[in-house]
Amino acid sequence: MQLLFTGFGIGAIYALVALGFVLLIRAAAVVNFGQGEFAMLGAYLMVIGFNVLALPYWLSIILSVLLMAAFGVVFAATTYWPLRHRGGLPVIISTIGASIFLENLVLVLYGPEAAQIDGLFDAPGIQVGPVFMDSQYLSIIVVAALLVALQYAVFEKTLLGKKLQATSQDKEMASLLGIPVATMILITFAYSSALGGIAGILVAPILFVSTGMAGLIALKAFAANIIGGYGSIPGAILGGLSLGIVETLGAAYISVPYKDAFAFLMLLIFLLVRPQGLFGERIAEKA
Amino acid sequence: MKLLEITGLVARYGAGDVLKGLDLTVDEGEIVALLGSNGAGKSTTLRAISGLVANLSGGIVFAGRSIVGLKPEAIVRLGISHVPEGRRVFPGLTVRENIALGASNRRGVSRRQLAGEVEEMLGFFADLRRLEHALGWTLSGGQQQMVAVARGLMAKPRLLLLDEPSLGLAPLIVQQVFRIIADIRARGTTVLLVEQNAHMALGVADRGYVLETGRLLVSGRPDELWSNPQVRAAYLGGAAVAG
Numbered sequence: 001m002q003l004l005f006t007g008f009g010i011g012a013i014y015a016l017v018a019l020g021f022v023l024l025i026r027a028a029a030v031v032n033f034g035q036g037e038f039a040m041l042g043a044y045l046m047v048i049g050f051n052v053l054a055l056p057y058w059l060s061i062i063l064s065v066l067l068m069a070a071f072g073v074v075f076a077a078t079t080y081w082p083l084r085h086r087g088g089l090p091v092i093i094s095t096i097g098a099s100i101f102l103e104n105l106v107l108v109l110y111g112p113e114a115a116q117i118d119g120l121f122d123a124p125g126i127q128v129g130p131v132f133m134d135s136q137y138l139s140i141i142v143v144a145a146l147l148v149a150l151q152y153a154v155f156e157k158t159l160l161g162k163k164l165q166a167t168s169q170d171k172e173m174a175s176l177l178g179i180p181v182a183t184m185i186l187i188t189f190a191y192s193s194a195l196g197g198i199a200g201i202l203v204a205p206i207l208f209v210s211t212g213m214a215g216l217i218a219l220k221a222f223a224a225n226i227i228g229g230y231g232s233i234p235g236a237i238l239g240g241l242s243l244g245i246v247e248t249l250g251a252a253y254i255s256v257p258y259k260d261a262f263a264f265l266m267l268l269i270f271l272l273v274r275p276q277g278l279f280g281e282r283i284a285e286k287a
Numbered sequence: 288m289k290l291l292e293i294t295g296l297v298a299r300y301g302a303g304d305v306l307k308g309l310d311l312t313v314d315e316g317e318i319v320a321l322l323g324s325n326g327a328g329k330s331t332t333l334r335a336i337s338g339l340v341a342n343l344s345g346g347i348v349f350a351g352r353s354i355v356g357l358k359p360e361a362i363v364r365l366g367i368s369h370v371p372e373g374r375r376v377f378p379g380l381t382v383r384e385n386i387a388l389g390a391s392n393r394r395g396v397s398r399r400q401l402a403g404e405v406e407e408m409l410g411f412f413a414d415l416r417r418l419e420h421a422l423g424w425t426l427s428g429g430q431q432q433m434v435a436v437a438r439g440l441m442a443k444p445r446l447l448l449l450d451e452p453s454l455g456l457a458p459l460i461v462q463q464v465f466r467i468i469a470d471i472r473a474r475g476t477t478v479l480l481v482e483q484n485a486h487m488a489l490g491v492a493d494r495g496y497v498l499e500t501g502r503l504l505v506s507g508r509p510d511e512l513w514s515n516p517q518v519r520a521a522y523l524g525g526a527a528v529a530g
């Protein structure tokens with residue numbers, strides 16, 4: 001039970017990053033290899049705001065998330081926009097380039113030493129029956145659940161959400177209806193980047209904040225996406241959660257040093273046995 | 288009064304010219320049919336009007352204003368609504384949502400007003416009523432066509448561009464679609480109608496143009512086109528009745 005709780009918490013992080021990853025695939029057909037860097041940057045902004053500038057914790061969070069949303073727009077304008085008519089591969093390469101650039105930028109500006117941040121709450125956690133709920137893991141799960149609910153509400157209940165969906169399903173048709181397609185794509189980038197940033201901020205108190213976290217998180221998000229079903233939103237969430245749980249159980253019962261290998265293993269198993277993932281894509285790209 | 292005036296329109300994809308100097312006008316209140324065989328450049332003409340063809344020269348003037356070089360979003364805001372080839376209903380959205388998004392070109396439409404207008408459309412296209420919560424991809428071709436036209440009308444356009452609305456539909460549904468086109472004009476909307484089904488199109492149109500590989504072959508009133516032997520042989524023969 002304890003392990004399930006921990007796995008669920010770490011899985012929620014993967015789910016958030018995977019969600020941002022999937023949204024970009026759907027809205028802009030962008031396979032973003034910089035998704036892990038979004039989390040890394042979010043965590044570093046938190047380090048700078050809270051540790052370095054000594055801003056209040058909540059203010060640091062709000063500023064970091066807002067800055068990450070703005071960063072998403074900059075990221076889109078530089079890595080995606082100039083190449084948007086060139087098809088998938090040039091943009092993929094451009095996001096790989098951006099991710100390398102961002103990691104090195106952080107190394108230059110902040111330095112290679114890993115940083116640590118405090119958790120959301122001072123209290124270590126609460127005991128519920130046999131399970132000790134660590135306050136940070138609990139925060140992760142609650143925030144992730146709220147974000148998923150919020151996203152669902154926006155996508156399913158608002159006109160903006162419908163326009164975002166329409167843009168992801170058929171950009172040319174959306175433009176013929178007068179939907180500002182470029183704005184919709186920028187909104188998606190901003191949201192995706194903010195989601196990654198929030199994941200980074202949430203996971204920072206558990207991991208050390210370092211440039212290495214980016215690649216690791218990106219790999220997990222990618223694996224979550226394949227496990228859940230490529231391009232599927234519920235798949236990203238379930239894929240992330242199941243990955244977190246498998247990884248935690250694996251570390252506990254099989255081997256701690258090989259913890260990260262379980263993601264690879266699960267990815268390989270799914271690619272071999274069920275390449276369409278848990279949720280095979282039901283909606284074709286075009287009607 | 289001229290609503291749309293196209294002069295010397297040249298459109299290119301890659302190397303070759305697809306439209307080679309097309310002249311075409313649509314007057315306010317008319318239904319104009321644009322006919323021609325597959326690959327003649329009919330869809331390209333509509334796409335050029337809507338701002339979807341990057342590489343073009345010549346003039347396109349709508350309601351007295353040049354629209355060449357404007358983005359599709361801007362052109363639909365001026366009042367040209369395009370129901371494209373293949374219907375392009377959003378597969379993952381419901382009928383109701385698809386229709387509602389048709390009003391995206393108009394600013395300041397309240398939620399309530401939008402819901403009222405969608406209701407009106409569901410009244411007009413009565414067959415869609417029971418499907419209002421069905422997702423786009425589950426619809427038949429004829430149902431998709433209704434949704435696409437309803438969505439196009441939600442823009443409250445002055446000019447409606449319809450690209451092969453009868454394609455792939457059963458004869459009974461085709462007749463229904465053409466009745467709707469006549470109704471749309473009766474409500475005051477001007478229509479530029481692209482069709483391979485010349486018999487049906489000239490049945491509702493005031494004037495027609497016949498395109499052949501990017502050039503105008505002939506234009507005129509339906510009876511003039513019917514009596515032109517060249518046109519009859521090429522486009523208005525038995526084959527055109529299909530669909």
Ligand SMILES: Nc1ncnc2c1ncn2[C@@H]1O[C@H](COP(=O)(O)OP(=O)(O)O)[C@@H](O)[C@H]1O
Nearest residue numbers: 300301305323324325326327328329330331332
């Ligand atoms: N996106 C495109 N790229 C290259 N060629 C195209 C494209 N779209 C249409 N064409 C070519 O332009 C010509 C006219 O096409 P189109 O306007 O679709 O004809 P129609 O609608 O009359 O059947 C055809 O030869 C077609 O192959």
Ligand SMILES: [Mg+2]
Nearest residue numbers: 329330331372
């Ligand atoms: Mg065509």
